[in-house]
Amino acid sequence: MPLFDLAAFVLGLLFGSFLNVCIARLPQHESVVTPRSRCPVCRHPLRWYDNIPVLSWLLLRGRCRDCRTRISLQYPLTELGFALWFVLTAHRLAPLLHASGSVPLPVDTILAAAVRSVAFAVLGFLLLGLLVMDWQTQQLPDSFTFGGIAAAFFLICCQAILLGPTDEQIRLSNHHIHLSSPGNVVEHGNLFLTGPEALIGGRLVAATAAFLLLVGVRSLYKLVRGRQGMGLGDAKLLALIAAFLGFSPALLALFVGVVAGAVYAVVLLASHRADGHSRIPLGSFLAAGGLLAALYGQEILEWYRRLL
Numbered sequence: 001m002p003l004f005d006l007a008a009f010v011l012g013l014l015f016g017s018f019l020n021v022c023i024a025r026l027p028q029h030e031s032v033v034t035p036r037s038r039c040p041v042c043r044h045p046l047r048w049y050d051n052i053p054v055l056s057w058l059l060l061r062g063r064c065r066d067c068r069t070r071i072s073l074q075y076p077l078t079e080l081g082f083a084l085w086f087v088l089t090a091h092r093l094a095p096l097l098h099a100s101g102s103v104p105l106p107v108d109t110i111l112a113a114a115v116r117s118v119a120f121a122v123l124g125f126l127l128l129g130l131l132v133m134d135w136q137t138q139q140l141p142d143s144f145t146f147g148g149i150a151a152a153f154f155l156i157c158c159q160a161i162l163l164g165p166t167d168e169q170i171r172l173s174n175h176h177i178h179l180s181s182p183g184n185v186v187e188h189g190n191l192f193l194t195g196p197e198a199l200i201g202g203r204l205v206a207a208t209a210a211f212l213l214l215v216g217v218r219s220l221y222k223l224v225r226g227r228q229g230m231g232l233g234d235a236k237l238l239a240l241i242a243a244f245l246g247f248s249p250a251l252l253a254l255f256v257g258v259v260a261g262a263v264y265a266v267v268l269l270a271s272h273r274a275d276g277h278s279r280i281p282l283g284s285f286l287a288a289g290g291l292l293a294a295l296y297g298q299e300i301l302e303w304y305r306r307l308l
């Protein structure tokens with residue numbers, strides 16, 4: 001559906017434009033609502049036609065209309081990046097739209113898929129923003145990390161409400177097992193958490209474990225090297241990924257992020273552009289790992305399990 005993709009792309013560009021505002025202002029602790037966007041050099045407010053995602057940058061050939069200062073390529077790239085992510089989000093909804101033509105799907109199936117797609121889009125927005133912010137300012141603002149974790153739990157609770165009767169539940173074959181409440185199964189002192197409890201509780205444990213894992217690594221590093229090597233922001237970022245995706249995908253994101261960061265560090269050291277004290281934006285690499293885990297996490301983890 002080219003029209004569906006085009007609509008998603010344009011909407012994604014607009015959200016990407018707002019993401020640029022967040023990236024420019026949140027690390028400076030400025031409001032993302034007011035004042036209107038202005039040139040960071042000459043402070044001239046942007047005219048509406050100079051504020052059109054990607055297009056304005058191309059028409060202005062990457063320079064401010066008033067003072068001719070260069071406008072970073074980061075702006076159109078962020079807009080394009082999120083537009084692509086939004087097209088991918090739309091693709092996740094497309095099978096539902098096709099299916100609804102022949103046999104009507106139950107409303108809660110459609111709603112559940114919609115909530116999952118919103119979560120996918122929100123995660124992409126947050127991770128892309130954190131990736132750029134850590135790269136440019138070495139900051140991972142709490143409004144994105146903690147705010148994102150709060151958004152994740154809101155969306156997980158929405159998902160839990162919409163869980164189907166067969167989703168993530170233990171099939172009961174033994175009539176001795178007593179169902180105390182929907183999704184909560186008790187049998188002679190054995191408690192199985194299933195359904196909504198498993199989903200919400202599981203993510204709560206996943207996010208906490210991911211946070212503590214990096215806090216532990218951080219303390220160990222400080223103990224060995226005698227200086228701080230990692231910000232707490234990285235731990236909050238990994239907790240954010242775990243809250244949205246679960247613990248295994250968060251571990252995958254950590255692995256990808258650390259390996260990519262190490263490769264980047266080796267390249268910098270080899271080309272004498274950094275020394276032992278240079279800072280590597282680990283948060284950017286973690287965020288990139290999180291984006292990969294959101295896109296292909298299931299497939300990669302599945303492949304890894306078969307390998308074992």
Ligand SMILES: [Zn+2]
Pocket residue numbers: 039040041042043044064065066067068069
């Ligand atoms: Zn200017």
